[in-house]
Amino acid sequence: MKVGVIGLGYVGLTLSIASALRGIKIYGIENNSATLESIQGGKAHFYEPFIDELLQLCIDRNFFVSKTFEKGQDLDAFIITIGTPLIGDDKKVNYQFLLSSLDALAACYTGKEVVILRSTISVGTTRKIVLPYLSKISGLPESKIKVAFCPERTIEGKAIEELYSLPQVIGANNSESFEMASLFFKTLTDSIIQVPSLEMAELVKLFNNTYRDVHFAMGNAFNEIAQSFGIDGYSAIEAANKGYKRSNIGLPGYVGGPCLEKDPYILSENMPNHNGKNFIINSRKYNESLEDSTLNWVKSNYSPKAIIGISGLAFKGIPETSDLRGSVAVNIARKIVLAGFKVALHDFTAKNEELADLNLGEVSTDFFELVEKAETVLIMNNSKRYLNIDKSKLEKVIGSAKYTIFDSWNILPQEIKNIEALDIKTLGNYKILEHDE
Numbered sequence: 001m002k003v004g005v006i007g008l009g010y011v012g013l014t015l016s017i018a019s020a021l022r023g024i025k026i027y028g029i030e031n032n033s034a035t036l037e038s039i040q041g042g043k044a045h046f047y048e049p050f051i052d053e054l055l056q057l058c059i060d061r062n063f064f065v066s067k068t069f070e071k072g073q074d075l076d077a078f079i080i081t082i083g084t085p086l087i088g089d090d091k092k093v094n095y096q097f098l099l100s101s102l103d104a105l106a107a108c109y110t111g112k113e114v115v116i117l118r119s120t121i122s123v124g125t126t127r128k129i130v131l132p133y134l135s136k137i138s139g140l141p142e143s144k145i146k147v148a149f150c151p152e153r154t155i156e157g158k159a160i161e162e163l164y165s166l167p168q169v170i171g172a173n174n175s176e177s178f179e180m181a182s183l184f185f186k187t188l189t190d191s192i193i194q195v196p197s198l199e200m201a202e203l204v205k206l207f208n209n210t211y212r213d214v215h216f217a218m219g220n221a222f223n224e225i226a227q228s229f230g231i232d233g234y235s236a237i238e239a240a241n242k243g244y245k246r247s248n249i250g251l252p253g254y255v256g257g258p259c260l261e262k263d264p265y266i267l268s269e270n271m272p273n274h275n276g277k278n279f280i281i282n283s284r285k286y287n288e289s290l291e292d293s294t295l296n297w298v299k300s301n302y303s304p305k306a307i308i309g310i311s312g313l314a315f316k317g318i319p320e321t322s323d324l325r326g327s328v329a330v331n332i333a334r335k336i337v338l339a340g341f342k343v344a345l346h347d348f349t350a351k352n353e354e355l356a357d358l359n360l361g362e363v364s365t366d367f368f369e370l371v372e373k374a375e376t377v378l379i380m381n382n383s384k385r386y387l388n389i390d391k392s393k394l395e396k397v398i399g400s401a402k403y404t405i406f407d408s409w410n411i412l413p414q415e416i417k418n419i420e421a422l423d424i425k426t427l428g429n430y431k432i433l434e435h436d437e
């Protein structure tokens with residue numbers, strides 16, 4: 001098969017590499033010049049284990065990249081993997097990139113190809129936006145157009161591995177579209193789940209991410225409830241889960257990232273108000289409310305002259321990623337700065353230049369420098385690298401005066417917690433929510 005991929009971000013690049021390595025000829029287009037150059041040079045523009053090595057195996061062999069498609073390029077399929085960010089106070093999807101990707105494929109679209117939409121979109125978008133557009137540019141009736149919605153459900157940090165192992169959900173507008181989409185995805189995975197409509201496939205993706213968001217919101221709510229009884233929420237949830245297979249309550253923690261911060265809003269788009277919609281939006285807003293609770297805690301414990309250290313800016317630590325998009329830590333850092341404080345930043349995986357580009361505060365080259373610089377440190381993600389912090393080095397930097405580290409994920413090992421001068425707070429024992437009126 002010869003497949004055109006539009007947008008070589010996290011989703012487009014990992015999918016292109018995984019399928020090029022399975023023998024498919026991939027023609028990827030990317031309109032960001034820096035991203036394109038980096039890929040052409042065999043270097044991904046984001047962190048993913050072994051991605052550069054895998055890219056170098058296929059670039060210019062089975063995987064060709066450029067800025068645009070050419071007229072007469074004879075492809076079997078297009079896969080659209082552009083971003084779908086939210087805009088405005090009502091948090092609706094900005095379809096500017098989807099429309100520009102359709103304009104880009106128009107250069108060589110003939111009507112015989114299947115167009116696969118993989119970006120996360122609101123229910124009905126494939127039928128209402130993509131199908132009429134393709135019909136218009138090809139002059140064919142909508143019944144003759146081949147489209148499918150095939151959601152991306154991999155986790156950043158393990159994307160290539162999961163492309164080869166997760167079931168692929170496919171919703172198509174007719175059997176020919178399904179067969180063509182399925183032919184492509186069968187080269188990646190043994191498990192294809194055919195759903196009866198484009199809309200069901202769109203919904204499945206949104207269900208998966210909204211489920212996770214609500215699941216974590218419940219962990220945060222239970223934590224707050226436990227604390228209102230003077231009980232450590234973290235330990236209470238651990239005890240409720242231990243050896244009891246019918247309980248898998250999420251531990252308290254910040255919930256963000258480029259998908260979870262937006263997908264519940266995308267799910268609720270074009271939906272009338274009802275209890276189901278209120279439930280998911282309230283859960284999302286509840287997760288978001290941890291940002292203001294943390295800000296309030298900083299405000300009530302430190303004076304604006306203080307430098308607040310923030311470590312773990314990437315939106316999650318496991319699997320490891322450098323992705324700062326949708327990061328709660330970045331949102332909190334921004335709010336702390338707006339409240340008049342200075343912040344100093346550190347992350348184990350994101351590059352220092354990326355942290356500097358946030359324009360929030362000084363970047364520390366390592367964790368110890370951050371502790372030295374800041375009056376307190378907030379550890380915001382669960383990177384496994386916190387497990388290997390050198391105890392004696394940390395002891396030396398802290399000295400004998402009391403020093404507070406807010407270990408939101410309770411990730412620091414016991415030997416670090418045992419440092420006498422250290423006052424450790426976690427989301428479980430920290431009365432971080434008590435200021436949340």
Ligand SMILES: NC(=O)c1ccc[n+]([C@@H]2O[C@H](COP(=O)([O-])OP(=O)(O)OC[C@H]3O[C@@H](n4cnc5c(N)ncnc54)[C@H](O)[C@@H]3O)[C@@H](O)[C@H]2O)c1
Binds near residue numbers: 010
């Ligand atoms: N990141 C993830 O792990 C993940 C997982 C599941 C679903 N998704 C969804 O997949 C979609 C893509 O996510 P992403 O993280 O890869 O986004 P991204 O922003 O990293 O990548 C999109 C890329 O498309 C390029 N682009 C935009 N318009 C273009 C055009 N007209 N022609 C060529 N290139 C164009 C951009 O420059 C960018 O590099 C989103 O809808 C997202 O919600 C992402």
